[in-house]
Amino acid sequence: MISARSLTKRYGTVVAVxxxxxxxxxxxxxxxxxxxxxGKSSTLRMILGLDRPDAGSARIDGRPYAALRWPMRAVGxxxxxxxxxxxxxxxxxxxxxxxxxxxxxxxxxxVLGVVGLxxxxxxxxxxxxxxxxxxxxxxxxLLGDPAVLLLDEPTNGLDPEGVVWVRQLMRSLTxxxxxxxxxxxxxxxxxxxxxxxxxxxxxxLLADGSIAELTADGKSLEEVFFGLTADRGRDGRGRPNxxxxxxxxxx
Amino acid sequence: xxxxxxxxxxSTLWALMLVVVGMVGIGVATMANTRxxxxxxxxSLFDPTNNVLAGVALGQLVIGVLGVLAVSAEYSSxxxxxxxxxxxxxxMVLAAKAAVFAVVLLITxxxxxxxxxxxxxxxxxDDVPAPALEEPGVLRAVVLTGAYLAQIGLIGIGLGAIxxxxxxxxxxxxxxxxxxxxxxxxLTGTTVAxxxxxLIVANSIAVAKPVSDTLAPWTGFCVLxxxxxxxxxxxxxxxxxxxx
Numbered sequence: 001m002i003s004a005r006s007l008t009k010r011y012g013t014v015v016a017v018x019x020x021x022x023x024x025x026x027x028x029x030x031x032x033x034x035x036x037x038x039g040k041s042s043t044l045r046m047i048l049g050l051d052r053p054d055a056g057s058a059r060i061d062g063r064p065y066a067a068l069r070w071p072m073r074a075v076g077x078x079x080x081x082x083x084x085x086x087x088x089x090x091x092x093x094x095x096x097x098x099x100x101x102x103x104x105x106x107x108x109x110x111v112l113g114v115v116g117l118x119x120x121x122x123x124x125x126x127x128x129x130x131x132x133x134x135x136x137x138x139x140x141x142l143l144g145d146p147a148v149l150l151l152d153e154p155t156n157g158l159d160p161e162g163v164v165w166v167r168q169l170m171r172s173l174t175x176x177x178x179x180x181x182x183x184x185x186x187x188x189x190x191x192x193x194x195x196x197x198x199x200x201x202x203x204x205l206l207a208d209g210s211i212a213e214l215t216a217d218g219k220s221l222e223e224v225f226f227g228l229t230a231d232r233g234r235d236g237r238g239r240p241n242x243x244x245x246x247x248x249x250x251x
Numbered sequence: 252x253x254x255x256x257x258x259x260x261x262s263t264l265w266a267l268m269l270v271v272v273g274m275v276g277i278g279v280a281t282m283a284n285t286r287x288x289x290x291x292x293x294x295s296l297f298d299p300t301n302n303v304l305a306g307v308a309l310g311q312l313v314i315g316v317l318g319v320l321a322v323s324a325e326y327s328s329x330x331x332x333x334x335x336x337x338x339x340x341x342x343m344v345l346a347a348k349a350a351v352f353a354v355v356l357l358i359t360x361x362x363x364x365x366x367x368x369x370x371x372x373x374x375x376x377d378d379v380p381a382p383a384l385e386e387p388g389v390l391r392a393v394v395l396t397g398a399y400l401a402q403i404g405l406i407g408i409g410l411g412a413i414x415x416x417x418x419x420x421x422x423x424x425x426x427x428x429x430x431x432x433x434x435x436x437x438l439t440g441t442t443v444a445x446x447x448x449x450l451i452v453a454n455s456i457a458v459a460k461p462v463s464d465t466l467a468p469w470t471g472f473c474v475l476x477x478x479x480x481x482x483x484x485x486x487x488x489x490x491x492x493x494x495x
């Protein structure tokens with residue numbers, strides 16, 4: 001289980017994540033929703049120990065990421081597509097990661113098969129389309145056969161078939177008892193697969209509950225989302241954020 | 252992990268081949284154009300070992316850039332986040348990178364320096380006294396010049412970790428190896444300039460006969476070791492402190 005407690009991150013004068021606390025329950029898909037700039041990616045990076053929180057903590061099964069004995073076996077993450085050297089082959093990229101995580105080389109072939117890249121494993125990853133890059137990123141996340149997966153916009157750049165494939169993959173992973181945190185701003189995508197959602201805006205928690213609870217009064221998840229984020233249409237310096245505000249008004 | 256990363260890039264092989272071709276080529280060309288010393292004074296200063304290793308000026312730049320890219324390319328591509336997610340102990344990552352580079356560059360550096368020495372010596376005109384490894388200082392000059400190539404590669408890794416951006420780190424590398432020593436020579440002669448890596452290798456290390464007002468060979472080597480440790484130490488400390 002992932003738990004964030006009073007997680008806070010500042011970049012200069014901007015507070016990206018502001019006292020955020022939530023739990024991601026095991027064996028389920030939890031949607032992590034928020035407008036652009038809400039602090040989703042910063043939160044994911046803090047969970048992975050890549051960014052240091054200014055206050056609070058994020059733990060995985062009670063331990064900070066850096067204290068995990070086998071981090072890649074505990075948590076797999078897809079943070080961005082194309083997070084690889086374009087001159088390296090897909091196979092070498094995964095082989096280097098497997099070596100770093102203390103994983104057997106056979107896992108590379110396993111995950112290449114799962115994501116359907118086995119035929120192009122020897123090609124330089126820089127020649128991949130966005131969809132193929134995304135599959136390579138998912139392969140890297142699955143490499144350690146982890147109990148927890150953090151996926152940031154996993155369907156970005158995938159064709160409709162790929163989107164359905166990711167959905168089924170996430171469902172089969174949770175059916176095996178794994179935890180999936182699906183970060184996205186695609187509300188419809190999250191509403192299709194997630195059991196549970198955490199909504200943030202301006203780095204603060206706006207809602208945390210099952211989709212059934214949040215939509216109990218007959219509203220769609222999208223309506224609930226805009227209701228939650230509409231009054232957050234100003235940034236910290238009091239300037240209106242036009243795009244977001246207008247979306248809120250359209251309801 | 253770092254070994255797989257290094258050998259899985261074609262650019263590594265190309266860069267090392269450029270070093271070999273460049274250093275051997277420059278060494279042969281310099282030696283082919285070396286004339287025998289005509290006076291006794293010139294004879295006492297005549298140091299063909301220094302001539303044959305002239306290509307180290309090019310070699311250091313290519314290998315330094317290779318070191319920079321080993322870190323900065325991970326930042327520009329985003330690979331660094333996968334690397335740190337796999338190994339959260341960041342100084343360990345830098346140490347592993349440095350260790351792999353040290354071995355590869357030491358082997359390459361020694362091989363290229365010996366190859367350059369023998370190829371350059373063969374290109375000497377018949378009337379020019381040829382250097383031999385048995386003469387005082389010659390073997391030391393060749394071996395330490397090979398080691399210098401490994402040192403500048405590790406300094407490149409340190410600069411890459413400090414700057415994180417390719418352009419900035421390469422700028423710093425060029426400043427340290429070429430620009431700053433030139434300015435220092437212009438302002439204060441060799442007083443300050445003799446502590447810069449390029450002048451250490453050109454005047455203290457790649458020489459069989461001592462050059463006046465420069466560091467002694469082993470002093471120069473030790474100073475370079477200190478620079479290497481400092482660059483890696485600061486780089487490792489900053490990697491640990493900063494967000495990835």
